[in-house]
Amino acid sequence: MFRDYVITYNLNLVWIAVLLIIVILAVADIVYTHRNETDRTLLWLLLLATQPILGFLLYIFFGRSRKDTVGRKIAFSAVEFRRKARVKNKRQDLLTALQNFLPDYATFADSYETARTLDRLLPETMPLEGNAITLLHDGTAAYPAMLEAIRNAEKTILLQSFIIANDATGQTLFRELRKKAESGVEIRVLYDSFGSFFPSFSFHQYNQGLQNFQIRSFSFANRLMQWNFQLRNHRKLLVIDAKTAFMGGINISHKNLAHRSDRFIHDLHFRIEGPAVAELLSVFLRDWYYVTKGNDSYLSGLMPEPPERKGESIVRIVASGIGQLPEGSANVFQVAAATAEDSLWIISPYFVPDAPFVKALCMAAARGVDVRIIVPELNNHFYVKMASRSLYANLLSGGVRIFERKNVFVHTKAMLVDRKWTMLGSSNCDIRSFRLNLELDAVIRGEAVAAEIYRMFRTEMEESTEIFLADVERKSYLVRVMENICGLFAPVL
Secondary structure, eight states: OHHHHHHHHHHHHHHHHHHHHHHHHHHHHHHHHTTTOHHHHHHHHHHHHHOHHHHHHHIIIIIOOOHHHHHHHHHHHHHHHHHSHHHHHHHHHHHHHHGGGOOOGGGGTTTHHHHHHHHHHOTTOOOEEEEEEEEEEHHHHHHHHHHHHHHTOSSEEEEEESOBOSSHHHHHHHHHHHHHHHTTOEEEEEEETTTTTTGGGGGGGGSTTOTTEEEEEEOOOSSGGGOOTTOOBOOOEEEETTTEEEEESOOBSGGGOGGGOSSOEEOEEEEEESTHHHHHHHHHHHHHHHHHTTOOHHHHTOOOOSOOOOOSEEEEEEEESTTSBTTHHHHHHHHHHHHOSSEEEEEOSSOBOOHHHHHHHHHHHHTTOEEEEEEESSOSOHHHHHHHHTTHHHHHHTTOEEEEEOSSEEOOOEEEETTTEEEEESOOSBHHHHHTSBEEEEEEEOHHHHHHHHHHHHHHHHTEEEEOHHHHHTSOHHHHHHHHHHHHTGGGO
């Protein structure tokens, strides 16, 4: 009996030692990987301290993003792409041509400092005038416009999306793409391996036997221990013949069609024609180069013809994410909060920003800026909804107005500043978009676009319920506790 006791005791010591080593290694990795993100660091350390085994497993699969490693690979891929002989000279010629579309900052009299601040924070971007912007509300407007552009394509079709669903909408799109490929058009499709994981296996039936129709997944995984579950390529982009582009927040899914789904996703997309399309083409080419490791001789030399003026809007393309413009969209949000003089309106399906931005919104409201936030009352992730609501008390106390959109799931992502400039695209106002995802947005200055976005915001608010501080204070103790618990996990939602 004594011998059995000794054996059991020694085994327990071994397990304790192994567990201790695991925890120490995990703590070291957490502190190194998230050294600039105190909130994420504290969350994972707390979880390891209370639930070592569960905390370690969750961290390995969901927390170990290894942004430094992946970021260097993406950054190196982008630099390598620019240095390729077939690209370097053409890109230099293009950049020279784009200089002709730089706006005269003297015309920015009312927001000169905002433009200059964005120049300094986002040095790889440039505001380009001469663009035509057409807003496309919901899939009911976006899909027909995109399909028409695809049918009229003559040379190239480049499509990128976070989600491409295996439903009637996705199948219709791929049938049209195959027809164009059979007619000789070069087609490239890029989808996120996480967002389109389940239906992805059905995509490849459409490009069988066609060398000019290639489909690839964007993955942050190389080996099991380098799988980056927390990282996503969240961009949505369609570029036709390097002349016309579509971007925004709409994925490829029948849920974006109001008349075909009981779970309608209310969203916004837009078409761009003009010099900014050249920047969007570069975004796709960089992502494609990373995925294919440069093994696509056709696209490696693809550059647009000298751009032409198509409209009056000034557009700055912001392709943010690790290895490219780290926290690019977050910087735009921060600039808006810091420079807004009259109003700052934001609509986002997932509103879980970090503490500094919450503070910035309250400071803007304290300066007299009309700060309004619109979020969906119906959300496809209940925990994100609860995490958002955990911020209400601080925001409302700080003078920010909050509206919850009724009846539909609002997936629209937009910001309007002083009714003069707007940011539209794929970025949510949350920590994931700020720090993890590859996102694609456009900062747009143009009277017509700003006026239409203003009308959109007014319509959304009319269909919303405004939330007041008294509404928050009336919640039960248990509900508020649950919301605050979800709020603790904001860094990893």
